[in-house]
Amino acid sequence: MTRPPADQPLRTPQPKEDTILPPRADCLADSAGGLTFDVLDGGGSGPAHLLLLRRNAEDDAVRLPLTPVGQGRLRAVLPDGVELAEGRWDTYLRTGEEEPRRLAPGTNDLRALVDRSPSPDAARIAVRIPYVTKNGNLSVRSWLRAPHAEAGDLTVEEARLTVRGRLYGTALGEAAHAELREGDEGTVLRVEVTADPSVPGGFSCTVDHRTLAEGTWKFRLRPAGEDGPRVRLSRLLDDVPDKHDIFHYPGTDYPGDSPALRIRPVYTPSNELTLTVTPVSASVSASASAS
Template sequence: MKPTSTTEEFTIVSAPAPAFDAGNPSADCIADSAGGLTFDLDAPHGTDAAAHWSGALVLRPRGAEDESADVLLPLAPTGEGRLRAVLPSTVALPEGRWDVHVASGEEPPRRLLPGLADLRSLVDRRPGPSTSPLAVRIPYATRHGNLSLRSWLRGPHAEAGDVHVGDGTLTVCGTLYRVEDAAAWLAGAAVEARLRRDPAVRVAAAVTAGGDQDRADFSAVLPWAALGEHWHGGTDVWDLWLCRGAGEEEVRIARLLDDVADKRHVFVYPARSLSTTGAPAQAIPCYTCDNDLSVRVEERPPVG
């Protein structure tokens, strides 16, 4: 009996991309002095054998409601059972906090945990001569133990240096970067303390400048008494700016050129008593959550 012929349908199915193991994977970070970052993480089992495998490191701005602002960095096997993604300094990453995820195949992006971080190149970083915005990216562990980045993009940039807390004055030193002629920029410039609750209230001090064309050091001396005159209780915050002149360019003074993502509890300065018309007060230089330099004026706690 002749066999009955049948028509068979053949469906070509691609094997699914190798998946990461249960739990969130971790990524090691290496920073370079130009502001770039390299991320290395363990590859899923079978990655090297699956030529079609693809994945990406996903940088998502904190608080984003959708994926439209995501920055995708392709992941590629390194040949050592690891994957690598690179964020070059030339890729503009807007200022803010970016949560780091990994995406593979059809899996939804998963948060990455922090691994080893080599940030030595960020310590005492000295940007080269350029007028392009300065890119600073510092990886850090969130309070929930996840990997995130703090990104700054500033030009010009006034890098805070030594802060001298005297009995009657506050001396602020810094360095100006990312301007065409730093000496000319600083000619006639001033450091301004601006009262955050009323920015029209300002205390200014002329700068003393030094340096060369591409980089210039500056310093200014602010009197504590001038800040105390405007305090009427509670907590006042004065933000410090480097200003070229009325109506001209102004730059927030900040400390960014190191490996510390949040300086609030790392750089701690002594308090100085203020003479006010009300309760005893004190002034304390401090850094904000964005590493900008400010001065906090508040009631002085009782002694003993």
């Protein structure tokens, strides 16, 4: 089978009257991480399958059988127990020996994801969020974390940032702390972590702005101290696949009497929490240019 190309940032042409529209699929997400696809207007003949192909991974594919469920619909189910590696998965319909056809989105029902709250004892957290690509196709964003630190409320003040969250798959030990690393190989700052007994798996940490220098700082939780895993602090448990474009937090200038730095929480395209620290002059110039 020839692997169809991934989405390309090309201008989408206007359909002509005789254009054959691509097959569409409704998608229903459940709170455990499972997905149900109902394919409409599939056409073709022979056994039908729904293909999930991971971008930039030549041989990474999941093949789900499609079965008739009435009213011209074919249904495929991706159970929460079937692992889907982290990344973006494009969806295709293949009927018989025909070449796979890219699926267009129908209705994405993500209501079960809005208030999702897994058990803190869960061995792993599987997140699959269907979404519409820039070219109008149906894809799935997947995360698979064990353990997982979910970022919650952020409180931005002049001199500090407080992050609240929940830890899944492990517990805070006596040596637990958080780390802030500048870039991939830069300075590492240690930040105290406090357990929140009112929330299962709850914790909070506060970053003192005096400790920060210019750069982009990544959060990691160390629930077992220096000898345990580094757990990325991310926000995954909702229905928003790309926080980077949706969640915008105000910045603060530090120090207040003669500010030199602007500090702002930012989610990366992978939904990981970072702090960006830029010179105030550069931030002001960028704001002026944007306006």
